[in-house]
Amino acid sequence: MTGNSHIQKALKMLENSPLKLTSQRVSLIKTLFKDGNQHFSAEDVYNKVKNTGVRISLATIYNCLNQFTSHGILKMVKASSDKVYFDTNLKSHHHFFCKASGELTDIDAKKVRISKLPKIPQGKKLNSIEVIVNISD
Amino acid sequence: MTGNSHIQKALKMLENSPLKLTSQRVSLIKTLFKDGNQHFSAEDVYNKVKNTGVRISLATIYNCLNQFTSHGILKMVKASSDKVYFDTNLKSHHHFFCKASGELTDIDAKKVRISKLPKIPQGKKLNSIEVIVNISD
DNA sequence: TACTAAATTAGAATTATTCTAAATTAGAAT
DNA sequence: ATTCTAATTTAGAATAATTCTAATTTAGTA
Missing domain, CATH: 3.30.1490 (Dna Ligase; domain 1)
Structure with missing residues (x-):
């Protein structure tokens, strides 16, 4: 295991995007892409990240998830629910x-x-x- | 034109449901089903009804739309938007x-x-x- | 006609999300 | 290295859609 390939691929996409490589964005990607294909709400992500010891504000979580989505690093899913889900399966x-x-x-x-x-x-x-x-x- | 058949059919469904036949519900159905298949948000309906001169509270609009949906008189549609739409096309x-x-x-x-x-x-x-x-x- | 459960309502509460404005930072330019 | 600037982060306020609350009214039954 020379590093998780999902994470590597997502980080590469971030690098190739016009988005700056901030510590928050890198932490986020490491957390999100660790376990393969996943679905999560912004709140889920907020807590997931918090559990790793890193603290990122909820506003930043929203900002990043939206930016990742518009740069093809994440997908957005709306099912018959009341909140938006983000999907690491591209x-x-x-x-x-x-x-x-x-x-x-x-x-x-x-x-x-x-x-x-x-x-x-x-x-x-x-x-x-x-x-x-x-x-x- | 001996009365609009969409309206008639929807009213019949209301009568056959356990929901009571209140003036608000009847007005709502008459407004919603007047123009055939339509999509609208709760706010749309609120204004649509208001334009007919009838006044129904927004809470009642929400209550009724949800009840109509769970009794098969309306369908709910969630697209990639931020609000719920209701659909008269059954x-x-x-x-x-x-x-x-x-x-x-x-x-x-x-x-x-x-x-x-x-x-x-x-x-x-x-x-x-x-x-x-x-x-x- | 009276009764009871269901329905309506105004307005408060809630939830998800975005906005604001100030402080910080990445990455380019020097 | 140091400086600079636009992008980013942040806390907290603001917004938007929807649901809840508790009081009043009403439909349909007895």
């Missing part, structure tokens, strides 16, 4: 969402095939397709 | 969402075919599949 994929438990799980893009789609409205271009499979107990 | 369908304009448009279920889907996790059951086609200018 590959194209979909989600199971269980409203009762609030649980969000990845679905590999390969496991879903969309074989028919309507034409995109005049003057607009396709950006992404999100499939949310709502499940319950 | 048929199974999907959505185009343009983040820039905030515009949400229906896609008929027939225009989308999902020909492959992963198996549902242990002990859970499939509830619904939501496809959001994100578009931009």
Whole structure:
């Protein structure tokens, strides 16, 4: 184990972005990408980081998560919940969402095939397709 | 025109539900279902109703929209926005969402075919599949 | 007509998120 | 190395959507 490759890849993306390499951003990435694909809210991240001993303000957490998202280092997921989740899985994929438990799980893009789609409205271009499979107990 | 059939159908659903037939609920349904399939936020509804001369408190709007949703008289839609939208289109369908304009448009279920889907996790059951086609200018 | 549980309401409370303005810092220029 | 400047961080205030509270009203039943 010569360093976690998820972390390395994310740090590389940060370096290649116009964002400055601050200690907060580096700590954040190390915490977020440590355990592979994960979903978390801003509050989750705030606590996760706090547990590592580092202290980053909630405002900074929000700032960074949003900036990471707009620079492709994270994805944002909105399921039928009341808060935004961030996703370290950057590959194209979909989600199971269980409203009762609030649980969000990845679905590999390969496991879903969309074989028919309507034409995109005049003057607009396709950006992404999100499939949310709502499940319950 | 012997009365709007969308309104009639929604009112029938209200009557068949355990919800009481209050003047607020009836006004709401008449306003919401007047123009066919529509998407609106709670605030939109509040203003829409106010324009008809009727006054219903915002708390009641929220209460009713939520109750209508859980009794199948409305659908709730969450796109990549910061508020919840309610949808009078009860048929199974999907959505185009343009983040820039905030515009949400229906896609008929027939225009989308999902020909492959992963198996549902242990002990859970499939509830619904939501496809959001994100578009931009 | 009276009764009771459900519904409505104003306004307070809550939650997630963004904003503000002051202090700090990364990275470029010297 | 030192200085400089724009970007970043931060605490705390502000905002926006939504839910809660507790008092009043009402629908539908007895």
